[in-house]
Every structure is written in C-alpha cells, then in structure tokens.
Amino acid sequence: MSQPAVWTNADLHCHSVVSDGTLQPEELAARAKANGVELWALTDHDEIGGLQRARAAALALGLPYLTGAEISVTFAGLTVHIVGLGFDAGDAQLAAGLAATRGGREERAREMAAGLAQVGIAGAYEGALKYVGNPELISRTHFARHLVESGVCQDTHEVFRKFLVEGKPGFVPHRWAKLGDAVRWIREAQGIAVIAHPGRYKFTANEEYALFTEFKAHGGRAVEVITGSHSGADFIKYADMALEFELLASRGSDFHSPDESHVDLGTLPPLPGQLSPVWEALAERVLLPS
Ligand code: AMP
Ligand code: MN
Ligand code: MN
Ligand code: MN
Numbered sequence: 031m032s033q034p035a036v037w038t039n040a041d042l043h044c045h046s047v048v049s050d051g052t053l054q055p056e057e058l059a060a061r062a063k064a065n066g067v068e069l070w071a072l073t074d075h076d077e078i079g080g081l082q083r084a085r086a087a088a089l090a091l092g093l094p095y096l097t098g099a100e101i102s103v104t105f106a107g108l109t110v111h112i113v114g115l116g117f118d119a120g121d122a123q124l125a126a127g128l129a130a131t132r133g134g135r136e137e138r139a140r141e142m143a144a145g146l147a148q149v150g151i152a153g154a155y156e157g158a159l160k161y162v163g164n165p166e167l168i169s170r171t172h173f174a175r176h177l178v179e180s181g182v183c184q185d186t187h188e189v190f191r192k193f194l195v196e197g198k199p200g201f202v203p204h205r206w207a208k209l210g211d212a213v214r215w216i217r218e219a220q221g222i223a224v225i226a227h228p229g230r231y232k233f234t235a236n237e238e239y240a241l242f243t244e245f246k247a248h249g250g251r252a253v254e255v256i257t258g259s260h261s262g263a264d265f266i267k268y269a270d271m272a273l274e275f276e277l278l279a280s281r282g283s284d285f286h287s288p289d290e291s292h293v294d295l296g297t298l299p300p301l302p303g304q305l306s307p308v309w310e311a312l313a314e315r316v317l318l319p320s
Contacts, residue, residue: 040069040309041296042098042115043226043257043282047163048080049100050171052287055080058295059087061285065296069309069316071098073113073282076131077167081119085317092319096312099124100226101215102131102206105244106237109204110225112212112245113254113280115308116315117221127215131207132166139168141202142194146173149199151182170194171286186290209241213248220315222308224252224280228271229264242275252278252308256301258293259284269302279305 045051046058053061055072062070070093072084078099088095097119103110117124143155157176162168174186174194183189193200216223225245233241242253253275254260255268272279281301283293301307309316 037069037094037309038300039067039296040281040307041067041283042069042071042096042280042309043073043100043113043254044285044295045074046072046080046084049074049077049164049167050169050286052289055084056087058285059084059091059093062295063091063093065294067093067296069094069096071096071115071282073098073100075100075167075169076102076128077164078119078125078128079164089317089319094319095317096309096315097221099128101128101212103209103212104206105209105241106233108231108233109206110209110231110241111227112209112216112250113224113226113282114216114219114221115224115280116312117216117219121219124215124219127207127211134204135166135168138202138204139173142170142173142200145202146193146200151177154200173200209244210248213245213250217249222252222278222312223250224254224308225250226254227257227259227284228253228268229260242271246275246277251311252280254282255279255305256281256298257284258291258298265299265302269305272305278308278311280308
C-alpha cells in the first residue's frame with residue numbers, strides 16, 4: 031500500500047563502520063531517532079553489508095527506513111558519488127556491481143601507503159587498517175584517522191589537504207564505476223539514483239551540465255540539494271538545478287562520526303518547498319514499523 035509521504039525530517043545519507051563511518055548501524059539508527067529523523071537510510075560507500083542490521087534497528091525503534099548505498103563513479107576524470115535509494119537489497123546485479131567497485135581498494139591503499147612512505151610516513155597501510163571495519167572497504171578516511179592519531183596532522187581535513195587529494199603524496203588516481211553502470215544497477219534493482227553532494231565536485235560549468243544531462247539520460251532521477259557538504263548558496267543553486275533538470279530532490283547529512291562530522295543526523299534545514307522530495311516517489315519502497 032502507498033503511504034502518505036509526510037516526512038519532513040528525512041535523512042537519506044550517512045555512513046557506518048561498514049564503510050568509513052565510526053558508528054555501528056544500530057548506533058546510527060538510534061542517533062537518527064534521537065535527533066528526530068522521521069525517515070532514514072544508511073548509505074555506505076560501495077557496500078550494502080550493513081543494511082540488514084540498519085533495517086532491523088530502525089524498525090525496532092519505530093523509524094521508517096529505506097535501503098541505500100553510495101556508489102563511487104568516475105566521470106570526466108573526477109570521482110562522483112551516486113546514492114541509490116529504495117532498491118531491492120537482494121538484487122544480484124547490484125551486489126556484483128558494488129563488489130566490482132570495491133575490488134580495487136586494497137591495491138589502491140597499498141599504493142597510497144607507498145606514496146606516503148616516500149615522504150617519510152612509514153607503515154600507513156597497517157596504520158589505516160586498524161580503523162577499518164570492513165576489509166573490502168579501506169578508504170582515504172581510514173588513512174586520515176591514522177595520520178591524525180599518529181600525530182602527523184591535527185585533524186582529518188588537514189590530512190586530506192596535505193596528503194590525500196590530487197597532486198599530494200598519498201593520492202592515487204583510481205577508476206571507479208561508470209556513471210551509466212551505477213545508475214543502471216540502482217534503477218534495475220527498483221531504486222532511484224541520486225547525484226550526491228554536487229557542490230563538492232570541482233567541475234567546470236560545462237562538465238557539471240554534462241554530468242546532470244548524462245545522469246538523466248541514463249535514467250537517474252534525483253539530486254541531493256540539502257546535504258552537509260553544501261553551503262547556503264549551494265542549497266539555492268542545486269534547488270534551481272533540480273527544477274531546471276526536472277529532478278527529484280534529496281536531503282541527507284552525510285554523517286560519518288560524532289568526532290569528525292560537523293553536521294549531525296537530522297539537523298539540516300528542510301527541503302525547499304517548491305521541490306519534489308525523492309521519498310514521495312519512493313513511498314511504496316519505505317519500510318514502516320509494524
Ligand atoms: P575514498 O572513497 O577512499 O576516496 O574516500 C572518500 C571519503 O573521504 C569521502 O566519502 C569522505 O568521507 C572523505 N573525504 C573526502 N574529502 C575529505 C576532506 N577534505 N576532509 C575529510 N574527509 C574527506
Ligand atoms: Mn565517506
Ligand atoms: Mn560522498
Ligand atoms: Mn557519503
């Protein structure tokens with residue numbers, strides 16, 4: 031049965047220890063509930079291994095729930111993130127696509143550590159591994175935590191700026207999934223594909239236009255407008271882009287950790303009223319507590 035999609039405080043983007051967050055799926059569900067979230071999705075990077083626990087915890091807390099994942103994509107030479115929402119978590123093609131996307135992470139991590147060793151930072155691979163909750167999902171965030179803990183930098187943002195972005199010693203270029211594949215995996219699993227935090231990408235206006243155009247051509251249907259990565263100016267810009275490209279709009283904190291994230295679950299402004307919330311289109315996919 032279709033339910034009236036009345037949720038205002040939907041938070042459809044966050045990370046657990048199954049990717050690069052620091053909380054367990056159950057802890058995130060409890061935190062979302064405590065913060066007044068009315069509809070929640072866990073969106074680990076390239077991984078759906080936390081979803082069963084997320085779903086069970088959400089429903090036990092009386093928190094409506096959608097499936098989610100954030101897929102790493104390479105577009106025009108840069109990394110873009112595509113969130114999938116409301117898909118069938120048992121879909122074999124999606125599972126295989128995510129596994130393939132995760133596949134190169136270990137080799138990449140070893141190359142990152144080699145780059146860091148060249149500037150005198152030894153043992154970074156082993157150090158990062160201490161923070162990894164899922165051996166298939168070693169990420170830059172885990173290196174950042176290690177370099178903070180070992181006193182190389184003050185905070186994770188400093189690590190990224192000095193070591194982990196393009197042109198820095200720990201950066202290794204990586205080929206992620208193709209945009210069309212990621213959108214298709216989500217769509218063919220009955221979900222909706224969402225461009226995550228578009229304000230973060232360093233695209234020219236033409237490249238950004240191409241991203242939105244190609245995303246739509248592949249069957250992508252939504253864009254994050256209200257996210258922890260966006261400034262107030264981004265909220266306005268991407269609300270306009272959602273209208274221009276006739277995309278549904280999403281909202282999510284991108285919460286990773288109580289110690290690192292500046293935006294907590296459920297604390298962002300609501301979606302601007304003129305936009306169509308992606309969760310209205312997913313009402314039939316929302317799992318409701320009994
Ligand atoms: P990876 O998938 O291994 O390339 O890691 C990407 C993750 O690094 C993102 O999802 C963020 O959690 C984190 N990240 C990226 N840029 C920054 C930054 N400037 N400061 C802190 N964390 C960042
Ligand atoms: Mn992350
Ligand atoms: Mn992201
Ligand atoms: Mn994210």
